[in-house]
Amino acid sequence: MQNLLSGIKPTLLMGPGPSCVPDAVYKALAMPTLGHLDPYFIRIMDEIKEQLKTVMSTKNHLTMPMSGTGSAGMETCFVNLLEPKDKVLILINGVFGKRMQDLASRLGAEVDALEFEWGTPVLLDKVEEALKKNNYKVVAVVHAETSTGVCNPVKEIGELVAKSGALFLVDAVTSLGGMPVLTDEWKIDAIYSGTQKCLSCPPGLSPVSFSARAVETLKNRKTKVPNWYLDLTMIINYWEGQNRSYHHTAPINMLYALDAALSEILNEGLPTVYERHKKAHNELVTKLDALGLEMLVTPEARLPMLNAVKIPKKIIDAKSEANIRKRLLDEYNIEIGAGLGPLAGQIWRIGLMGHTARTENINTLCNALKTVLS
Numbered sequence: 001m002q003n004l005l006s007g008i009k010p011t012l013l014m015g016p017g018p019s020c021v022p023d024a025v026y027k028a029l030a031m032p033t034l035g036h037l038d039p040y041f042i043r044i045m046d047e048i049k050e051q052l053k054t055v056m057s058t059k060n061h062l063t064m065p066m067s068g069t070g071s072a073g074m075e076t077c078f079v080n081l082l083e084p085k086d087k088v089l090i091l092i093n094g095v096f097g098k099r100m101q102d103l104a105s106r107l108g109a110e111v112d113a114l115e116f117e118w119g120t121p122v123l124l125d126k127v128e129e130a131l132k133k134n135n136y137k138v139v140a141v142v143h144a145e146t147s148t149g150v151c152n153p154v155k156e157i158g159e160l161v162a163k164s165g166a167l168f169l170v171d172a173v174t175s176l177g178g179m180p181v182l183t184d185e186w187k188i189d190a191i192y193s194g195t196q197k198c199l200s201c202p203p204g205l206s207p208v209s210f211s212a213r214a215v216e217t218l219k220n221r222k223t224k225v226p227n228w229y230l231d232l233t234m235i236i237n238y239w240e241g242q243n244r245s246y247h248h249t250a251p252i253n254m255l256y257a258l259d260a261a262l263s264e265i266l267n268e269g270l271p272t273v274y275e276r277h278k279k280a281h282n283e284l285v286t287k288l289d290a291l292g293l294e295m296l297v298t299p300e301a302r303l304p305m306l307n308a309v310k311i312p313k314k315i316i317d318a319k320s321e322a323n324i325r326k327r328l329l330d331e332y333n334i335e336i337g338a339g340l341g342p343l344a345g346q347i348w349r350i351g352l353m354g355h356t357a358r359t360e361n362i363n364t365l366c367n368a369l370k371t372v373l374s
């Protein structure tokens, strides 16, 4: 039987995710599938939890990957912590902050949104002001806003939120594995990530971690968690304890891949990995500058792993922005990302996530861009 798989061309993934996958991770995906309650597989689950704790800088007991992509992690955090009428504050400066607002609203929470200009970071004095006016149960923010390339000051926001007594919920989908994410030190109560960004694993799992306070909140709920699949009160019986019991069949081979991806990162060493991302970012900015391309975000607020590049006016006027991306993909097998929302058509998003963040990839992209833009 013929199918399309033999026609897949290796693509240099330099967009907002997925990122390039190391061979060790592909090999892990192809290992023999074990049963989801096989004792050897349970040892692998425990190894994943330990590795995740290290990468997330946390001692949180409840740290594990949820089945599903980053959005499943987002849903897990909100759905387990919120009950109808709970007051939530969402700090928004891009697509993923907006998504949090939508999600929290669907749960019947009372959602306040504090919006900041896209392409700029969350401002602390505005957060402090909002926290003085209201008592929130949860305050949520995106660490690395993938839609704009902005890094939000999570550590500083965490201090303000802790003083207010609210739970602090953080999206670390793009930041985890590419820059420090200090869950405990930054006083984060609920955090989620995704495998296909800086963890350099195919999409399909979402690491999540809950602090002791968040677990306490979960235990003291008055209502059942309204989503059966993501209900942590049930899922922990599969991920924790001596007698593991079935909840849903774990995506076994995806979990092998995550285990391998985390080992790759920890073997290279977290400081080395972060330094590689920074160095790659600096090289890219220098090379883009030489091509006459400017960055959207000011240097202090820039993410290393997601680079928002302003599209030159002559290209916007010629309506050829999509054509440039198409040529990169068709002629060079390189993928970069388009702008989203108000930034659609205004920026390109160049990812330097995980395994992608290497000099040779930057050279390949910039050489191709040079030809395509001339």
Ligand SMILES: *Cc1c(COP(=O)(O)O)cnc(C)c1O
Pocket (backbone or CB within 6 Å): 017, 069, 070, 071, 072, 074, 096, 142, 144, 145, 146, 147, 171, 173, 174, 194, 203
């Ligand atoms: C990609 C991303 C998500 C959503 O993850 P999916 O894997 O696409 O579901 C959420 N938040 C941020 C910041 C992201 O970059």
